[in-house]
Amino acid sequence: xxxxxxxxxxxxxxxxxxxxxxxxxxxxxxxxxxxxxxxxxxxxxxxxxxxxxxxxxxxxxxxxxxxxxxxxxxxxxxxxxxxxxxxxxxxxxxxxxxxxxxxxxxxxxxxxxxxxxxxxxxxxxxxxxxxxxxxxxxxxxxxxxxxxxxxxxxxxxxxxxxxxxxxxxxxxxxxxxxxxxxxxxxxxxxxxxxxxxxxxxxx
Amino acid sequence: xxxxxxxxxxxxxxxxxxxxxxxxxxxxxxxxxxxxxxxxxxxxxxxxxxxxxxxxxxxxxxxxxxxxxxxxxxxxxxxxxxxxxxxxxxxxxxxxxxxxxxxxxxxxxxxxxxxxxxxxxxxxxxxxxxxxxxxxxxxxxxxxxxxxxxxxxxxxxxxxxxxxxxxxxxxxxxxxxxxxxxxxxxxxxxxxxxxxxxxxxxx
Numbered sequence: 001x002x003x004x005x006x007x008x009x010x011x012x013x014x015x016x017x018x019x020x021x022x023x024x025x026x027x028x029x030x031x032x033x034x035x036x037x038x039x040x041x042x043x044x045x046x047x048x049x050x051x052x053x054x055x056x057x058x059x060x061x062x063x064x065x066x067x068x069x070x071x072x073x074x075x076x077x078x079x080x081x082x083x084x085x086x087x088x089x090x091x092x093x094x095x096x097x098x099x100x101x102x103x104x105x106x107x108x109x110x111x112x113x114x115x116x117x118x119x120x121x122x123x124x125x126x127x128x129x130x131x132x133x134x135x136x137x138x139x140x141x142x143x144x145x146x147x148x149x150x151x152x153x154x155x156x157x158x159x160x161x162x163x164x165x166x167x168x169x170x171x172x173x174x175x176x177x178x179x180x181x182x183x184x185x186x187x188x189x190x191x192x193x194x195x196x197x198x199x200x201x202x203x
Numbered sequence: 204x205x206x207x208x209x210x211x212x213x214x215x216x217x218x219x220x221x222x223x224x225x226x227x228x229x230x231x232x233x234x235x236x237x238x239x240x241x242x243x244x245x246x247x248x249x250x251x252x253x254x255x256x257x258x259x260x261x262x263x264x265x266x267x268x269x270x271x272x273x274x275x276x277x278x279x280x281x282x283x284x285x286x287x288x289x290x291x292x293x294x295x296x297x298x299x300x301x302x303x304x305x306x307x308x309x310x311x312x313x314x315x316x317x318x319x320x321x322x323x324x325x326x327x328x329x330x331x332x333x334x335x336x337x338x339x340x341x342x343x344x345x346x347x348x349x350x351x352x353x354x355x356x357x358x359x360x361x362x363x364x365x366x367x368x369x370x371x372x373x374x375x376x377x378x379x380x381x382x383x384x385x386x387x388x389x390x391x392x393x394x395x396x397x398x399x400x401x402x403x404x405x406x
Binding site: 008009016017019022029030031034044047048051090091 | 232255256260
């Protein structure tokens with residue numbers, strides 16, 4: 001791309017779009033052309049939304065998720081049970097738990113997970129804030145709902161130790177075969193786990 | 204996502220990111236979290252780049268591609284052969300042709316293709332500009348390098364008729380088995396085409 005190098009403004013836009021996770025050079029180019037050629041209103045919308053979010057979105061003082069007020073909607077709600085605290089990695093995970101309509105307690109959003117290889121330790125993850133939150137004297141049980149990945153499991157294990165040492169009841173989401181899961185297509189370690197955690201059926 | 208609905212600013216950002224082609228709700232959410240949590244500088248860069256591109260990027264008067272001046276770099280270059288005009292669908296296609304270093308003529312970028320089902324006819328594609336460009340009295344041959352898709356082929360066919368009627372030589376990129384292509388993995392219509400267009404080898 002020598003003499004036909006895209007002009008500076010376009011190149012800068014393509015480079016900026018590549019900051020999005022998983023967006024490579026081709027996708028960034030496609031995004032740029034699409035916005036400039038077919039959706040300039042969408043482009044303007046993105047500028048406005050990003051600018052507003054950068055300026056106006058902070059963190060919920062209680063649960064650490066993104067919020068445009070001191071408290072997020074969930075933490076501000078008087079209808080949530082303050083004795084149950086569910087710890088998730090991301091706002092998306094929290095949204096998934098909410099969708100199940102099975103949890104009426106409160107949340108703490110880690111905004112990440114322990115990941116020593118990426119330099120994310122207890123300090124970087126700000127676990128002190130979680131310990132303070134869980135130690136408010138009202139929370140009695142902490143439900144660890146980090147992912148069932150290696151890092152999520154390690155995070156849950158580490159948090160479990162800390163929280164139990166403070167006298168809190170700590171639980172973890174159950175592991176097992178997913179609803180609708182066919183054994184043939186479920187990985188062996190999940191089946192092994194489901195076997196170990198098998199539940200007695202009472203007639 | 205009732206009570207844990209993301210706050211307004213975040214939701215607006217996720218919606219805006221969904222305007223990018225091929226970005227669904229989950230990817231948009233991932234993009235938003237990434238920018239806000241891990242790459243705020245990247246987010247600011249995107250705001251600036253998009254804003255600058257929206258404001259400053261126009262079209263090259265000659266070839267119709269994005270340009271931040273009246274002429275793009277290629278059209279402004281005195282070293283390009285003005286008698287050859289290569290018609291491509293997008294700036295990305297132009298960049299691919301340039302990378303081959305086999306073409307020293309000039310370009311016309313359609314910024315699309317004929318696509319009646321999407322309501323893109325000759326008028327919407329602005330083919331009048333191409334006809335004027337090709338009819339400048341200097342261009343002698345037009346090379347149609349639209350894609351070898353159904354719509355690209357139809358576009359080439361339609362353009363070929365118009366351009367030949369104006370007394371211009373019109374050519375199309377050769378079709379055939381790709382370099383490095385193994386017949387076993389090449390589709391039948393490509394092989395059929397390569398067979399029809401077979402070239403005599405002279406000893």
